[in-house]
Amino acid sequence: MNALADISPAALRQQIRRGEFTGNTSGVAPGFVQCNIVILPSLWAADFLRFCQANPRPCPLIACSAAPGDTALPKLGAMDIRTDVSSYRVFRDGALINECDNITELWTDDLVTFALGCSFSFEEALLEAGLDVRNVSERVNVPMYRSNIPCETAGPFAGDMVVSMRPFLPADAIRAIQVCSRFPAVHGAPLHFGDPAAIGIENIAAPDYGDLVSIHEGEVPLFWACGVTPQVALEKAAPPLAITHSPGCMLVTDLRNAELAVL
Structure with a gap:
C-alpha cells in the first residue's frame, strides 16, 4: 500500500481497470475523496435518494x-463506474450473490x-492532527x-x-471528534x-466487515456512521438487482478532501 501512497486517483483507477490493483483503498492516494457506491435500477433510485437525504450521517451523498x-x-473525475472500483458486491433480491472486480456484463441502460462519502477521507485529517489511525x-x-x-425509513x-x-x-x-466535525460530507x-454494547455490538473483537485492529490499554473505541449502511438497507428492500462496493474498496475520485471541509 505504501507504494501507492502518492499515486494520482486517475492512475489508480487505471490500475484497477487493468486488474493491477485489487485491495482495499485505505491510505491510498491521500488528499482525495473516496466514495461508497450504490447502483440500482431506476425505479428504485428515487426512494434510495430519499433514504440518503433522510440519513445524511451514514449516507452522505456526493454525486x-x-x-x-x-x-x-464527471463531478468526480474521468471514470467508468463499471470497472474503476477494486471490488464490487452484487445483490439479487436482497441477497449477496457475488463479489467481482468488473460489472460490465451486468450493466444496463436502466x-x-x-456515490456516498467515506470515512477514509477524514482519516487524512486525523493523521495530519498527529493521531494514530489504527487501521492505517x-x-x-x-x-x-x-x-x-x-435509520430513518424511506419507501422500502x-x-x-x-x-x-x-x-x-x-x-x-x-x-x-473536533477534527471530524469539520467533515459532515464524509460522516462527520x-x-x-x-x-x-450500548449500540448493540456484542463482541468488538469480531467485526461484521473489515479487519480487527489493536485496542491498546487505556484506549476507548470511537464509532462513526459508515457507508456500508446502505448494504443493510438493500438486504431489507430487496431490489431485483443492486451493486455496491465491497467494504473498504472505494471509488477513489479527483475531488480533494479539503473541498469538503467546513472551516
Missing part, C-alpha cells in the same frame, strides 16, 4: 448519475449510480459493525446503521464512544 445508464460521474498504521481495513442505531429502504471503529486515548478522542463526528 449521482445525471441519467439512467450513465457510466461516468442503472443509476450513487496496521495496514488493514477499518473494522465495521452492525449496530442497533436505527430501512434498517440499522453500520458503524466503523477507531480506538484512541481519551484526550486523542476529543481531538478526533463519531456517533458514539465507549461501551460497544
